[in-house]
Amino acid sequence: MKIVLKRIVFLGVGLIFTLGLMAVPSSAEEKVIKIGTLFPLTGSCALAGQRCQASVDTAVDVINNVYADIDVPLAAQKGLLDGYRIEVVHADHQGKPDVGKSEAERLFNQEKVYAIIGSYNSAVTKPASFVAERKKKIFMCGCSSSAALTKRGYQYFFRMAPTDETESLEFVEVMKWLNEKHEKGLVTVGLIYENSEFGKHAADEGKKAVKDNGFKVVVDIPFNPGATNLNSEVQTLKAKNPDVVFGACLGGDYTLWVKTMKQMNWLPKVALNYCTGYQDPVITKQLGDDANYFMGGTGYSPEFAGLMPAVAAVEKIYMQKTDPSVPFDSDSIQEAVAMLILAQAIEKAGTLDYEKVKETLYANTWESPLSLGGKVAFSPGGQNIMAKSLITQLQNGSYKRIYPLDLADTKPVVPMTSWNRP
Amino acid sequence: MTIFLQVILDGLMNGMLYALVAVGLSLIWGVMDVINFGHGEFLMIAMYVSYWLGFIFHIDPLFSWLASGAFVFFLAALTYQLIIKHTVGKPPLSSLLATFGLAMVLKNICLNRFSPNFRLLSDTVLGGKVLHMGDVIVSMPQLITALFSLAVMAMVYVIIHRTRLGWTIQATAMDKEAAELMGINTEKIYLLVFGMGGACVGIAGGLMPSYLAVHPEVGTLFGLIAFVIVAMGGFGSIPGALLAALLIGLVEALSGFYIAPVFKYVAVFGLYLVVVMIRPKGFFGW
Numbered sequence: 044m045k046i047v048l049k050r051i052v053f054l055g056v057g058l059i060f061t062l063g064l065m066a067v068p069s070s071a072e073e074k075v076i077k078i079g080t081l082f083p084l085t086g087s088c089a090l091a092g093q094r095c096q097a098s099v100d101t102a103v104d105v106i107n108n109v110y111a112d113i114d115v116p117l118a119a120q121k122g123l124l125d126g127y128r129i130e131v132v133h134a135d136h137q138g139k140p141d142v143g144k145s146e147a148e149r150l151f152n153q154e155k156v157y158a159i160i161g162s163y164n165s166a167v168t169k170p171a172s173f174v175a176e177r178k179k180k181i182f183m184c185g186c187s188s189s190a191a192l193t194k195r196g197y198q199y200f201f202r203m204a205p206t207d208e209t210e211s212l213e214f215v216e217v218m219k220w221l222n223e224k225h226e227k228g229l230v231t232v233g234l235i236y237e238n239s240e241f242g243k244h245a246a247d248e249g250k251k252a253v254k255d256n257g258f259k260v261v262v263d264i265p266f267n268p269g270a271t272n273l274n275s276e277v278q279t280l281k282a283k284n285p286d287v288v289f290g291a292c293l294g295g296d297y298t299l300w301v302k303t304m305k306q307m308n309w310l311p312k313v314a315l316n317y318c319t320g321y322q323d324p325v326i327t328k329q330l331g332d333d334a335n336y337f338m339g340g341t342g343y344s345p346e347f348a349g350l351m352p353a354v355a356a357v358e359k360i361y362m363q364k365t366d367p368s369v370p371f372d373s374d375s376i377q378e379a380v381a382m383l384i385l386a387q388a389i390e391k392a393g394t395l396d397y398e399k400v401k402e403t404l405y406a407n408t409w410e411s412p413l414s415l416g417g418k419v420a421f422s423p424g425g426q427n428i429m430a431k432s433l434i435t436q437l438q439n440g441s442y443k444r445i446y447p448l449d450l451a452d453t454k455p456v457v458p459m460t461s462w463n464r465p
Numbered sequence: 466m467t468i469f470l471q472v473i474l475d476g477l478m479n480g481m482l483y484a485l486v487a488v489g490l491s492l493i494w495g496v497m498d499v500i501n502f503g504h505g506e507f508l509m510i511a512m513y514v515s516y517w518l519g520f521i522f523h524i525d526p527l528f529s530w531l532a533s534g535a536f537v538f539f540l541a542a543l544t545y546q547l548i549i550k551h552t553v554g555k556p557p558l559s560s561l562l563a564t565f566g567l568a569m570v571l572k573n574i575c576l577n578r579f580s581p582n583f584r585l586l587s588d589t590v591l592g593g594k595v596l597h598m599g600d601v602i603v604s605m606p607q608l609i610t611a612l613f614s615l616a617v618m619a620m621v622y623v624i625i626h627r628t629r630l631g632w633t634i635q636a637t638a639m640d641k642e643a644a645e646l647m648g649i650n651t652e653k654i655y656l657l658v659f660g661m662g663g664a665c666v667g668i669a670g671g672l673m674p675s676y677l678a679v680h681p682e683v684g685t686l687f688g689l690i691a692f693v694i695v696a697m698g699g700f701g702s703i704p705g706a707l708l709a710a711l712l713i714g715l716v717e718a719l720s721g722f723y724i725a726p727v728f729k730y731v732a733v734f735g736l737y738l739v740v741v742m743i744r745p746k747g748f749f750g751w
Contacts, residue, residue, distance in 0.1 A: 086682065089581030238727055265727045271686050274475040275721025275729055282468055282722075295583040295678040302676055305593050306604045329585040329678075333593070366580070462593070 074127040076395065078103070078382070079150035081143060081161030081171055084135035088164060088294055091323065094375040095163050095185060096133055097364040102382035103129045104360055114353040116387050116410050123390050129382075132156055136167045140240075143167030147174040157395065158183060160381050163374065165189035166240030172200045179397060181404075183385050184425075185378035188318050189244040193426035199401055201421055203377045203384070203414070205430040207245040207317055210340040211252035211289070214315045217338075217434050217446050218258060218287060221313070227457050229312060231261040233285030235276060235300065236317075237292055238265040245291040245317045253289075261285050268296055273303045281309040290339075291317040298326055301333055305462045312458035315339055315434070322373040327437060335439065336459040340432040342373040342415050344442040347433075350450065353412030373432070380413050467600040472722045473715065474601060480714020481611035482669065486687050487694035487706045488618055489665030492625075495701015496638040496658045498557065499549055502564040505688020506571040507663055511537045511670025512679045513575060519586045519674060527590050527609070530671030534664045541663025545656050553655065568688075575681040583678040591675045606675040617668055621661070622703045634658060638701060666691075693737045699747030708748055712736070 080099050082092035107128045110118040122128040132154045136143035143162055150156045151174065158181040162168040168187040175182035176197045183201050184192065190208035192200070221227040232253045236242035242265060253260050262283035266276050277300070280288065288311040292300045297320020304310060316339030320326045324344070327334045341347075348355060354371065357379065362368045371379075384404070389395060392403040408420040408429070416429035434446040436455050443453035490504045501507075511533040518529040548567060552560035586592070594605035625631040636644040637654045645651055670684075677683065694713060698705030716736050721729035740747065 085576060085581055089576075090583065093581070264725075267727065267730055269682065269686055270730075271690065272475075272479055273726075274479065275472075275718055276726040278468070278472060278475065278722050279726055295680055295683075298583060298585055298678045302593070306595060306602070306607075306676070308595060308602055326583065329583070329587060331587045367582075 074122075074124075075130045076123065076127050076389070077130050077132055077154060077156045078385075079132045079134060079147075079154060079156035079159040079161075080378075081134050081136050081146055081150065081159055081167070082163050082378075083138040083167070084133070086138035088138050090294065090325065091374060092135070092138075092163050094365060094369065094372065095161075095378040097361060098185075098371065098375040098378040099131060099160050099382050100364050101357060101361040102379040102386075103131050105357060106383070106386045110356070113356045115357060115383065115412050117383065117390065123386055124393065124395070129386065136162055136164070136171070138164055138167065140164075140166050140170050144170035144174055147171040151175070151178055151180060157181075158385060160185065160378060160385070162187060164239070164241060165192060165244065168192055169240060172197065175199055181385065181397065181401060183381035185381040186318060186374040187241070189240055190248055191240075191244055193422075193424040196424055199397070199425075201381070201384070201404060201425040201427070203380045203419065203427050203430065204318070204342060204374075205340065205432045206426065207241075207248040207291075208252075209430065210317055210432060211245070211248040213340055213432065213434055213446070214249070214287075214289060215252045215256040215258065217315070218313070219256065220446060220448075221455070221457055225455075225457065227286075227312060229258070229286040231259050231283075231285040231287070233262040233264070233280050233283055233288045233311065234260065235264045235266065235280060235288060235290050235292065237268040237296060239268060241293075241317075242268075242291045246289070249289045249317075258287075266292075266296070268293065270296070270299070273299050274307075276300070277303040277307050277309065280304075280311075281307055284309075285311055287311055287313045287315060289315050289317070290319060290321070292319050294320055294323070294326070297321060297323075298330060301330055301337070305333055308462055310459045310461065313338060314459065318342075318374055321437075324369055324372055325367070327440060331440075333462075335437050336456050338434060338436040338445070338455070340373075341435040341442055342430075342432045343371055343376045343413075344373065344435065345370045346435075346442045346444070346452075347415070351412065351415065357413065376413055380411055380419065383413065384409050384411065384419050468722075470601050472718050474603065475607075476715035476718030477711060478604070478607040478611045478714070479717060480711035481614040482607065482673075483687075483690055483694055483713055484707045484710030485610065485614035485617055485669040486666055487691040487698075487710055488614075488621060488703060489662035490691045491695045491698065491701060491703065491706040492621065492665070493659055493662040494695055496634055497549075497553065497655055499553070499560045499659075500557070500564065500692075501662070502561060502688075503544070503568040503571060504662075504666060504691055505684030505686075506568045507537050507541065507666045507684070508670040508673075508687050509575065509679075509681060509684035510540060510571060511667040512673055512677070512683060513579065514667075515671040515674045516584055516586055516679045519589065520584075525590045526586065526672050526675045530613070530668050533671030534667040537667025537670070538660045538664035540667075542656055542660040544663075545659040549659060550652070550655070572681050572684075579681070581681055583680045585678050586674045589675045604676070606672070609675075610669070610672045613668060613672060617665055618703055618707055621665065624661075625703065630657075690733070693734065695747075697737055697740045697747050699749035702747070702749035705747055705749035709740075 134146040172182040190206035416431040435442040514533040596603040698709035720732035
């Protein structure tokens with residue numbers, strides 16, 4: 044019996060030793076850069092989070108493989124740094140800041156990721172990027188729009204999208220243009236926004252821009268995301284009857300807001316939305332005619348194909364990674380940009396050294412055919428100073444470009460037509 | 466004055482909806498002493514049933530509530546047979562934890578099968594329809610839901626208080642052993658009550674896709690509000706549930722409009738705290 048046991052132990056040790064030897068050369072040969080993604084894959088913003096995740100996957104596909112027909116930096120070569128490929132580790136923050144922070148820690152500590160891309164919700168991006176900054180590791184933020192994120196003086200944080208501050212200024216510019224050129228008489232503004240980091244910052248920037256430009260805020264309505272109804276909110280808007288509403292409502296809250304306005308038979312003259320449900324093509328489709336004539340800042344939509352010709356080929360890959368298959372939207376495309384810019388910086392720096400990659404990110408202006416601005420460059424704090432968005436209006440279910448005028452393709456319908464549309 | 470009437474009407478109609486969601490929970494809690502943490506998820510499942518019937522077969526929620534009510538009746542009966550039966554008579558925590566687990570399972574099945582996407586039924590019979598009473602606007606989907614709520618609550622009340630079956634349910638709720646000595650099959654009563662509770666929330670969920678988006682998280686807040694209503698109204702009391710639901714709907718609407726919209730759930734849960742501190746058994750609890 045003892046002899047049998049000895050043989051088993053001997054064989055076991057031998058097997059482990061052999062497997063260990065086999066494993067060493069393979070891991071040494073494999074040159075992998077692990078990148079973590081941190082998006083809301085469950086919870087109220089999950090749909091948007093899953094699209095952001097698919098967008099990063101698309102960019103990684105373009106970087107890791109050779110796509111001669113795609114006119115995007117790194118597409119024509121295989122991998123990075125002469126043989127490295129990128130491997131993505133996905134994490135779900137559920138839209139919760141505490142979960143986002145702990146998942147960022149897990150990604151860095153256990154998964155040993157090189158950098159994190161995320162996190163869609165500004166409220167989550169804030170603590171998650173704090174983890175990265177403390178570890179002196181890079182955090183690439185695609186679409187979180189809170190202006191405060193790039194005002195913290197962080198060194199390792201980079202954001203691609205325009206901020207709520209930029210969008211608020213665009214909104215008031217549009218209002219001024221509508222007043223000056225079209226005599227629409229827009230004076231008063233109402234704000235409705237989810238009571239979160241994103242919503243509150245958007246509202247703060249909105250209020251500041253409105254006051255600085257001589258307009259008047261007459262109603263300010265934060266609401267709890269995921270509410271069972273928005274009757275009080277819309278009733279309050281209706282009672283104050285502002286000319287213009289700035290909205291920051293995500294996902295299902297946006298549909299509920301629109302449906303409740305219809306139910307209460309009220310519309311402002313103009314409804315301008317931050318990066319919200321307005322930009323979501325699926326929600327727009329589901330709302331049907333009710334979605335029409337709302338306006339908002341948009342960084343990308345398929346209607347922009349003429350302005351951004353390189354997107355189409357990348358979008359084909361992206362559409363295969365989404366279920367249901369959808370084109371890029373304004374938020375998701377920024378995450379692909381984040382991945383591509385980080386990869387370009389690593390390639391240009393010629394090393395994975397964090398300090399050198401960080402300095403390279405700041406020191407250069409990057410080609411970015413997937414960005415409306417065409418290029419990406421960062422100011423101290425990490426904001427992309429080349430970030431651009433257009434003001435669009437939904438007309439017959441399409442995002443029509445209305446402002447700035449040099450990029451416009453359609454005249455705006457102002458005031459919004461009543462709900463009893465033919 | 467018009468605005469005040471509008472706010473009151475909105476509050477009452479929301480309250481009716483909450484009542485319809487809560488009545489099933491109240492029934493189960495009152496008769497079986499079981500806290501069904503899966504109640505909000507039953508609502509969500511019913512909404513999905515109604516949504517898919519509308520999406521695939523173009524059956525309007527105005528009719529598909531029958532199917533969703535029946536579906537959740539069987540789902541609840543199955544839940545009783547597979548899970549709840551084994552927790553009856555055990556410490557209350559066991560049924561609470563079991564139904565909490567059930568809620569997680571149901572939510573994650575829906576997440577897995579249907580994704581977290583928000584789904585809206587467009588072109589429903591009631592969708593976007595309103596009734597004008599002077600300057601006051603009545604939303605038809607909410608009005609119909611409110612009428613269903615009253616009808617379902619009246620039906621449940623009549624069953625419990627005016628029928629032989631109801632008396633056996635009451636007897637089982639009051640003293641299970643004595644009921645068994647009188648020849649009542651309490652197992653079957655429990656099964657039926659759990660099914661009835663499911664059917665009530667199933668009917669509510671079946672009607673809701675007329676005006677609300679469907680997604681795996683949709684039942685969570687409704688479930689929480691249902692608990693508050695049942696605790697405020699008194700365990701097992703149908704009139705209590707109706708009163709508490711109307712009160713909550715009104716408090717939500719009035720505080721949301723006259724104080725601040727962001728304050729409305731603070732007011733609702735604040736009211737709940739006050740009621741249970743003054744009267745721990747709720748308005749009509751025994």
